[in-house]
Amino acid sequence: MTDRSSPILEMKGITKRFPGVLANDNVDFDVYPGEVHTLLGENGAGKSTLVKILYGLYPADEGEVLIDGEVVSLDSPTDAIEHGVGMIHQHFMLVPTLTVAENVSLGLKSSRGALTDLKAVSERILELSNEYGLDLDPSAVVWQLSVGERQRVEIIKALYRDARLLILDEPTAVLTPQEVDQLFVTLRKLTDDGRGLIFISHKLHEVLALSTRITVLRRGAVTGQIPVEGATRESLANMMVGRAVKLTPDKLPAEPGEIALKVQDLIVMGDRGVIAVDGLNLSVRRGEILGIAGVSGNGQRELAETIAGLRQSESGTIEVAGIDVTGARPRKIRDAGLAYVPEERMREGAIGDFTVWENLLLIDYSSPEYLRSGFFKFGAIKEHSQDLVDTFDIRTPSLETSCGSLSGGNIQKVIMARELSSSPTVLVASQPTRGVDIGAAEYIHRRLIDTRNELTDAEFIHAKLIEHRNACTAILMISEDLDEIFGLSDRVAVIYEGKIMGIVDPETATREEVGLMMAGITTTNA
Amino acid sequence: MGEVFTAAVLVAVVASAIRLAVPLLLASLGETFGQRSGVLNLGVDGIMLLGAFAGYYAVLKTGNVWLGLLAGAIVGLFLGLASSFIAVTLKAEQGISGIGVYLFGLGMSDLLFQKLVGTPIPINTFPKVDIPILSDIPYLGPMFFQHSTVVYLAFAAIPVSTFIINRTTFGMNIRAVGEYPEAADTLGVSVAGTRWAAETIGGTLAGIAGGVLAISLGIFQQNLTNGAGFIAIALVYFGAFTPLGIMWGALLFGAINALVLELKTLEIIPRDLSNLAAMAPAIITILALAVVARRIRAPAALTKPFTRGH
Numbered sequence: 001m002t003d004r005s006s007p008i009l010e011m012k013g014i015t016k017r018f019p020g021v022l023a024n025d026n027v028d029f030d031v032y033p034g035e036v037h038t039l040l041g042e043n044g045a046g047k048s049t050l051v052k053i054l055y056g057l058y059p060a061d062e063g064e065v066l067i068d069g070e071v072v073s074l075d076s077p078t079d080a081i082e083h084g085v086g087m088i089h090q091h092f093m094l095v096p097t098l099t100v101a102e103n104v105s106l107g108l109k110s111s112r113g114a115l116t117d118l119k120a121v122s123e124r125i126l127e128l129s130n131e132y133g134l135d136l137d138p139s140a141v142v143w144q145l146s147v148g149e150r151q152r153v154e155i156i157k158a159l160y161r162d163a164r165l166l167i168l169d170e171p172t173a174v175l176t177p178q179e180v181d182q183l184f185v186t187l188r189k190l191t192d193d194g195r196g197l198i199f200i201s202h203k204l205h206e207v208l209a210l211s212t213r214i215t216v217l218r219r220g221a222v223t224g225q226i227p228v229e230g231a232t233r234e235s236l237a238n239m240m241v242g243r244a245v246k247l248t249p250d251k252l253p254a255e256p257g258e259i260a261l262k263v264q265d266l267i268v269m270g271d272r273g274v275i276a277v278d279g280l281n282l283s284v285r286r287g288e289i290l291g292i293a294g295v296s297g298n299g300q301r302e303l304a305e306t307i308a309g310l311r312q313s314e315s316g317t318i319e320v321a322g323i324d325v326t327g328a329r330p331r332k333i334r335d336a337g338l339a340y341v342p343e344e345r346m347r348e349g350a351i352g353d354f355t356v357w358e359n360l361l362l363i364d365y366s367s368p369e370y371l372r373s374g375f376f377k378f379g380a381i382k383e384h385s386q387d388l389v390d391t392f393d394i395r396t397p398s399l400e401t402s403c404g405s406l407s408g409g410n411i412q413k414v415i416m417a418r419e420l421s422s423s424p425t426v427l428v429a430s431q432p433t434r435g436v437d438i439g440a441a442e443y444i445h446r447r448l449i450d451t452r453n454e455l456t457d458a459e460f461i462h463a464k465l466i467e468h469r470n471a472c473t474a475i476l477m478i479s480e481d482l483d484e485i486f487g488l489s490d491r492v493a494v495i496y497e498g499k500i501m502g503i504v505d506p507e508t509a510t511r512e513e514v515g516l517m518m519a520g521i522t523t524t525n526a
Numbered sequence: 527m528g529e530v531f532t533a534a535v536l537v538a539v540v541a542s543a544i545r546l547a548v549p550l551l552l553a554s555l556g557e558t559f560g561q562r563s564g565v566l567n568l569g570v571d572g573i574m575l576l577g578a579f580a581g582y583y584a585v586l587k588t589g590n591v592w593l594g595l596l597a598g599a600i601v602g603l604f605l606g607l608a609s610s611f612i613a614v615t616l617k618a619e620q621g622i623s624g625i626g627v628y629l630f631g632l633g634m635s636d637l638l639f640q641k642l643v644g645t646p647i648p649i650n651t652f653p654k655v656d657i658p659i660l661s662d663i664p665y666l667g668p669m670f671f672q673h674s675t676v677v678y679l680a681f682a683a684i685p686v687s688t689f690i691i692n693r694t695t696f697g698m699n700i701r702a703v704g705e706y707p708e709a710a711d712t713l714g715v716s717v718a719g720t721r722w723a724a725e726t727i728g729g730t731l732a733g734i735a736g737g738v739l740a741i742s743l744g745i746f747q748q749n750l751t752n753g754a755g756f757i758a759i760a761l762v763y764f765g766a767f768t769p770l771g772i773m774w775g776a777l778l779f780g781a782i783n784a785l786v787l788e789l790k791t792l793e794i795i796p797r798d799l800s801n802l803a804a805m806a807p808a809i810i811t812i813l814a815l816a817v818v819a820r821r822i823r824a825p826a827a828l829t830k831p832f833t834r835g836h
Binding site: 081089092106107114 | 693694695696698699701702705706708709710711712713714715826834
């Protein structure tokens with residue numbers, strides 16, 4: 001592909017309105033051959049809307065899209081594909097029960113008429129995978145593939161359709177650092193070929209490593225379009241949020257107390273009947289945060305669920321505050337002093353159809369403070385809820401608003417408020433800020449650290465209200481976000497295939513070291 | 527008991543099991559297409575009933591069983607199109623809209639029968655076609671090779687369905703939209719079009735199944751199917767959404783039915799217990815389902831309407 005001086009894509013004056021929201025506000029955006037143009041912004045800033053318009057999934061209300069200098073109408077993904085646009089979706093658009101070759105050939109004309117031509121497709125897949133270093137078995141069924149492999153299928157799918165413009169929607173969110181490196185090598189080969197890439201991410205160091213240019217969106221509008229040279233994480237974050245943002249939270253050195261959570265030789269089966277947690281040992285002391293780093297699917301979810309009593313273990317013991325809670329019911333474990341912020345916010349953490357106050361009351365509903373002879377004491381409940389809403393800065397029109405209509409960050413704050421309001425001895429927090437905006441994430445981080453040091457105003461008042469609770473919390477934080485792991489943890493444990501590969505000090509460990517452990521490789525000096 | 531299961535009885539039971547399996551097999555194969563594409567059609571029994579009446583009436587008027595089959599197919603086609611419109615285009619709740627189709631078919635088939643026919647008049651049934659040479663094999667011949675053409679065609683439909691589902695682009699599209707329609711949509715596969723086609727195939731086969739039932743019996747009456755359409759839906763699960771698995775389910779059900787009928791004829795089951803015995807096939811099917819269905823994974827998008835961008 002030849003001429004690199006004229007853009008492949010120009011989007012001019014794109015405006016898209018959803019009921020009550022201006023998702024894209026007169027956005028201009030273009031991509032030249034051979035460049036990586038990054039779209040950066042918080043959740044709801046309009047990045048996804050913009051690329052969905054480009055991919056024919058939404059019609060734009062205003063504005064025009066030009067490809068190779070000509071105005072095109074993109075009414076469906078088919079139109080987009082015909083114009084050479086390919087998209088690597090954040091949630092893989094792969095049919096899990098079909099093979100790689102079937103997934104790639106889906107929607108294409110077959111050379112054998114009504115019959116599938118999987119042989120020819122497989123050959124072409126192998127050619128492409130050799131050319132771009134995307135190792136794949138065309139006959140493998142997709143559900144058996146790792147996340148990294150699935151992403152390769154997505155890229156092959158786009159290349160197979162000869163995409164000259166590739167949209168990558170948060171492609172690194174699910175990968176290990178090593179897989180990210182490998183992906184970036186592939187992506188650079190694609191730009192060397194003269195393809196244009198649209199990269200969507202909120203991981204600032206990746207954006208800086210890969211991009212040629214960066215366009216920042218906030219509330220649907222472009223707030224800056226800059227070349228990568230001279231950009232810094234701080235300057236980008238400030239453009240995203242519209243004010244100065246502190247990316248790494250301040251924290252005082254930990255003063256660990258006695259062991260509050262102890263997991264010994266834990267073995268747990270996953271949903272598919274294979275061992276998910278495989279003889280795992282860990283302990284968390286009061287007043288410390290133990291971060292669990294790892295690629296998703298290595299037993300984190302099963303570990304958290306088992307500690308919370310939502311899943312039965314095969315063997316091993318779990319102690320919360322010195323009490324053996326192995327196999328106990330969730331309520332008993334809570335009574336022992338455990339609070340739990342689950343990974344699946346909407347499925348397990350909150351009830352979307354319930355109001356904010358109902359969600360805040362989900363644990364304490366039967367406490368005599370809020371219930372008398374089977375009737376809610378609404379006065380006390382409202383007071384308590386309003387208190388939590390203020391303390392945790394929950395942005396909600398009212399206490400009666402249904403929780404499901406709040407933003408992801410605010411739903412998470414509702415859950416955090418509810419869980420921390422009991423001043424637990426142990427808090428297990430899974431993916432506490434996944435999908436939460438930087439602004440909201442900042443607040444949740446601060447809250448975790450405040451609780452640990454047990455010094456904040458509102459938290460202190462709560463602790464006073466519930467006097468018998470011990471204040472110094474042991475926190476087990478499970479996260480796939482290394483920034484979060486390094487920013488918050490006092491110790492970092494890396495999980496791989498259900499085992500702890502090692503525990504490192506985040507002050508001295510490097511990302512590479514942790515990344516290797518996440519891939520199951522133990523470094524000699526770790 | 528020893529002398530009851532003579533070779534002649536066994537041959538009769540197997541032959542009758544195969545015959546009885548055919549309407550279930552056809553309806554269930556059709557339903558498989560729909561369900562693999564993500565559409566559950568609970569109205570199968572209603573379509574079968576109207577197909578049965580149409581088939582009966584056409585044979586009554588023309589004397590030609592093949593025109594009867596065609597009439598069943600046409601009625602099934604239109605009801606399949608209507609079901610598609612309701613489930614795919616209007617995105618109705620599939621667990622409920624199908625019940626409407628069923629009740630429509632149940633009532634309408636009886637109404638038409640009362641208005642147009644009134645008293646049950648027997649009609650021509652399918653002629654038996656002995657397959658040369660094979661039908662002369664002792665025991666096996668009468669069991670497998672002395673049936674009517676529709677029986678052979680119905681069993682031929684099994685490998686054909688398997689081939690369509692697994693080896694054609696249409697079949698691949700069906701599997702894709704039943705599992706993850708969003709993915710199919712982003713690649714330009716028409717989710718609605720594929721589902722309309724699959725669901726209409728299902729309706730057509732249900733109509734044919736009804737026609738086969740009525741013409742095989744040579745009679746029509748109110749609620750002729752006696753819930754066969756619902757058994758057909760259950761067989762889709764039982765057969766793990768594969769034509770071959772469905773065949774085994776249909777044969778099992780046919781065999782139990784045939785056995786009960788035979789035992790009644792031989793008066794081994796007392797007359798006053800025969801109603802109870804008639805329930806045996808349904809009960810055994812439900813038990814078999816309960817055991818088998820635990821290990822079966824339904825298409826992920828089954829009963830879920832698709833809207834782009836959601």
